[in-house]
Amino acid sequence: MADLLIIGGGVSGLSAGIYAQKSGHSAVICEKLPTPGGNLTGWRRGEYWIDNCIHWLTGTNTSSPLYELWEDLGALGDNIPIYRPESLYTCEYEGQTLSLFRNWNRVECDLLELSPADKREIRRLSRAVRFLQDAFGIGGPRKNRGLNVASVLSGSLPILRAYRMTTGDLARRFHHPLIRSFLTSFLSDQISALALLSVMAHFCSGNADLPVGGSLPMAQRMAGHFRDLGGELLLNKEAVGIDLEDGRAVGVRFADGTKARADEIILTIDPAVAFPNLLGMPMTKAFAKQYYSPRLSRFSAYHCAFACDRAALPFRGDYVWELPPALAFRLGSKSILLREFSHDLTAAPAGRTVLQVMLPCGEDAARRSIDLRNDPFAYRRKKREIATLVLEVLLQKFPVLEGRIYCLDIWTPATYRRFTGAEIGSFMSFLFGAGRLPALVDGRVPGIENLRFACQWQRAPGGLPIAAESGKAAAFAIAKKYRSAEREQEKERSPRRIPAR
Numbered sequence: 001m002a003d004l005l006i007i008g009g010g011v012s013g014l015s016a017g018i019y020a021q022k023s024g025h026s027a028v029i030c031e032k033l034p035t036p037g038g039n040l041t042g043w044r045r046g047e048y049w050i051d052n053c054i055h056w057l058t059g060t061n062t063s064s065p066l067y068e069l070w071e072d073l074g075a076l077g078d079n080i081p082i083y084r085p086e087s088l089y090t091c092e093y094e095g096q097t098l099s100l101f102r103n104w105n106r107v108e109c110d111l112l113e114l115s116p117a118d119k120r121e122i123r124r125l126s127r128a129v130r131f132l133q134d135a136f137g138i139g140g141p142r143k144n145r146g147l148n149v150a151s152v153l154s155g156s157l158p159i160l161r162a163y164r165m166t167t168g169d170l171a172r173r174f175h176h177p178l179i180r181s182f183l184t185s186f187l188s189d190q191i192s193a194l195a196l197l198s199v200m201a202h203f204c205s206g207n208a209d210l211p212v213g214g215s216l217p218m219a220q221r222m223a224g225h226f227r228d229l230g231g232e233l234l235l236n237k238e239a240v241g242i243d244l245e246d247g248r249a250v251g252v253r254f255a256d257g258t259k260a261r262a263d264e265i266i267l268t269i270d271p272a273v274a275f276p277n278l279l280g281m282p283m284t285k286a287f288a289k290q291y292y293s294p295r296l297s298r299f300s301a302y303h304c305a306f307a308c309d310r311a312a313l314p315f316r317g318d319y320v321w322e323l324p325p326a327l328a329f330r331l332g333s334k335s336i337l338l339r340e341f342s343h344d345l346t347a348a349p350a351g352r353t354v355l356q357v358m359l360p361c362g363e364d365a366a367r368r369s370i371d372l373r374n375d376p377f378a379y380r381r382k383k384r385e386i387a388t389l390v391l392e393v394l395l396q397k398f399p400v401l402e403g404r405i406y407c408l409d410i411w412t413p414a415t416y417r418r419f420t421g422a423e424i425g426s427f428m429s430f431l432f433g434a435g436r437l438p439a440l441v442d443g444r445v446p447g448i449e450n451l452r453f454a455c456q457w458q459r460a461p462g463g464l465p466i467a468a469e470s471g472k473a474a475a476f477a478i479a480k481k482y483r484s485a486e487r488e489q490e491k492e493r494s495p496r497r498i499p500a501r
C-alpha cells in the first residue's frame with residue numbers, strides 16, 4: 001500500500017483521491033481553499049446563490065460511459081436528479097433568435113425554415129451531429145446499433161470536414177447571419193468546428209445537462225465520498241514547495257510552515273505555475289508543447305451576477321449575442337453570454353432570480369486583469385466600469401429590466417488566478433483550433449520517479465470530464481506500478497523450481 005499526497009482538491013484531485021482509496025492505497029488531499037471543488041464552486045451574496053461552474057455536465061445520459069465515472073465518484077447517482085433544460089443556448093441577431101434545442105430534428109427544422117438557401121449546409125451539419133450522437137456512444141449503446149456502412153460513410157465525411165475547420169470557417173459557409181452567429185458566438189470563432197458539433201451532439205443526446213443543486217453540492221458529494229472511503233482532505237493547506245533528492249520528491253512544504261512526506265505525489269494544479277513555483281524547474285517538453293502551440297489558446301472571462309425580478313426575465317436558459325465592434329472593444333469580449341437561474345428556486349428569494357453575464361477574454365486581456373490587481377484602486381474602478389457598462393447593455397437590450405435588476409458581484413481573470421492559482425486565470429485548459437485532435441500529455445515528470453500531474457491541462461479543452469479522467473488515470477497508473485513491484489518482490493521471495501529430470 002502506498003501513501004499518496006495530492007495537491008489540489010478540485011475535480012482532478014478528488015478523482016485521484018477517490019480512485020486511490022478504491023485501489024487500496026491511502027490518499028491525503030491538500031487544498032489551499034477552505035472548500036473543496038476548485039472551479040466547481042458557488043458562493044453566497046446576501047440572499048442570493050451564485051453558481052459559477054456547470055453550464056453542461058457531459059455524462060448525464062445514464063447509458064453513456066461517462067455517467068459511470070460520475071457515479072463512481074459519487075457526483076451523480078440514482079438519488080441525484082438531473083435538470084434537463086429545453087435548450088442549451090439561444091442566439092440572437094438583430095431581434096431574431098435561434099435555439100439549440102435538445103431535439104436535433106427541431107433544430108434542423110428551425111434552421112431550414114430560417115434559411116432555405118442554406119439547405120445543403122444545414123443537411124451536412126445535421127448528418128455530422130447525428131453521426132457523432134450514434135458513433136461514439138454519446139447517445140448510449142442502444143443508438144450505436146443503428147450504424148451501418150452507408151451511415152458511417154455519409155456521417156464521417158462532414159465530420160472530417162468539421163475537423164479541418166474552425167467554427168468561423170464553418171459559419172462562413174452559411175448565408176444567414178443568425179446561423180453564422182449561432183455557430184460562432186457560444187464558444188468562439190477560432191475553435192475547432194468539431195468541438196462545437198460534439199457539444200451539440202452531447203446536448204441533443206441528453207448527455208450534457210445539469211445535476212440539480214448545481215456545482216458546489218456536486219463537489220461536496222465527491223469530497224464526502226472521498227472521506228467515506230477513508231481519504232483525508234486537508235483544507236486551507238497550501239503547498240509552497242516540493243523537495244527533490246536523487247530523482248525523488250522527498251517532501252512537500254506548506255504555507256503554514258509544516259512539511260509532509262509521501263510515497264507518491266500527484267499535482268493537479270496548472271503546470272505553468274507548478275513547475276516554476278513548486279518544483280523550481282522548467283516545464284517538461286510535453287507540457288511546453290501545449291502551452292506554446294500556435295493551434296492552442298487559453299482564455300478566461302469577466303463575469304457579473306445580477307439580482308433580477310423573475311417575472312421580468314425576457315428569456316430562459318443561456319442567451320448569447322455578438323457585440324458591435326465598439327462595445328466589444330470596451331468590454332474586451334466579442335460576445336456576451338447571459339445565463340439565468342430561474343430553474344433553481346433555492347438560488348434567490350421568492351419572485352427573484354440570478355442573472356449572470358460572462359464576457360470571455362483572451363490571454364492578453366486576462367494577463368492585463370491580473371496585473372491590474374496590483375493596483376487595488378484601478379482594479380476596483382475597472383470592475384465598476386465593467387458592471388456599469390454591462391448593465392447599460394442589458395437595459396438597452398431588455399428595457400423591461402429597468403428598475404428590476406441590480407448588481408450582486410463581479411469577478412475577473414484575476415479572481416480565478418487568486419483562487420485556483422491558474423497562471424492566466426483560465427478555468428478550462430486550451431481551446432483547440434482546426435486540424436487538430438487534442439492529444440493526451442503524459443503527466444509524468446522525467447527524472448522524478450514518484451511525482452506526476454493529473455490535471456485538466458493534460459488535454460484540450462479541459463473541463464470536468466477531463467479533470468475527472470486525469471485523476472482516475474493517475475491513481476490507476478500508481479496502483480499498477482505498485483502491483484508490478486509487489487509481483488517482482490513475490491517472484492524474488494518464492495523459491496526457484498528445480499526442473500524435473
Ligand SMILES: Cc1cc2nc3c(=O)[nH]c(=O)nc-3n(C[C@H](O)[C@H](O)[C@H](O)COP(=O)(O)OP(=O)(O)OC[C@H]3O[C@@H](n4cnc5c(N)ncnc54)[C@H](O)[C@@H]3O)c2cc1C
Pocket residue numbers: 007008009010011012013030031032033036037038039040052053054055056057058237238239240268269419420421422427428429455456457462463464465467
Ligand atoms: C464559469 C465556469 C464555467 C464552467 N463550465 C463548465 C461546464 O459547463 N462543463 C465543464 O465540463 N466544465 C466547466 N468548467 C470548467 C471546470 O470547472 C474545470 O475544468 C474543472 O473544475 C477543473 O478541475 P481541476 O481539478 O483540474 O482544476 P481546479 O478546479 O483549478 O482545481 C485545482 C485546485 O487546486 C488548488 N490549488 C492550487 N494551488 C494549490 C496549492 N499550491 N496548494 C494546494 N492547493 C492548490 C486550487 O485551490 C483548486 O481547488 C467551468 C468553469 C468555470 C469557472
